[in-house]
Amino acid sequence: MGATLGDAAALGDESALSETPDPRHVLYRKYAAGAFRRAQRLLGNAADAAEVVHDVFIALFEQPQQHRGGSMNAYVYSAVTHACLNRIRDRRNRTRLATERTDAEAFDPGTSVEAALLARDALAEMPDQLAQIAIYYYLDELTHREIAELLGCSHRHVGNMLQRLTRWAEQREPRAWRR
8 A cells, every 4th residue: 555645745755745736735835834923923822823724724725715816815814813813712711811821910011921911802802803903003014005905995994993993992991002
């Protein structure tokens, strides 16, 4: 019985992959590394990031109609962001975030760790579209036009959503979310 393509790939036999160019392998190789960096930046955890990337690509392979044309990079970027937001919300609901903060008083409020935890708490509470815009604008530092392209809306709508985000944040923490 011969070795499978997966066996050959696991053993590092790149020629086995080039003999049978599976479009899924090509797609994964092209976009997975960037997707992983994105997920790890949002989640702060390599294991969770790897799971998110795996889930996004499995969903894409099982339901290719999810991608409705346009830039595959934009689709993967958006899908990973959305999956990360869901993961952050799930953490909050399962009290996993509390275990990551073993001793909240030990952190100085000005440290990046504390700021990241507060940001994750805020993202878990805010409506999905506001959370996406917050990530794209404040974390990724994208322009209104770039965000509009990712979300499929006008740049004016992005500006309106940022104003709504600022109002939402100020109701919870008056100093937060200022750029």
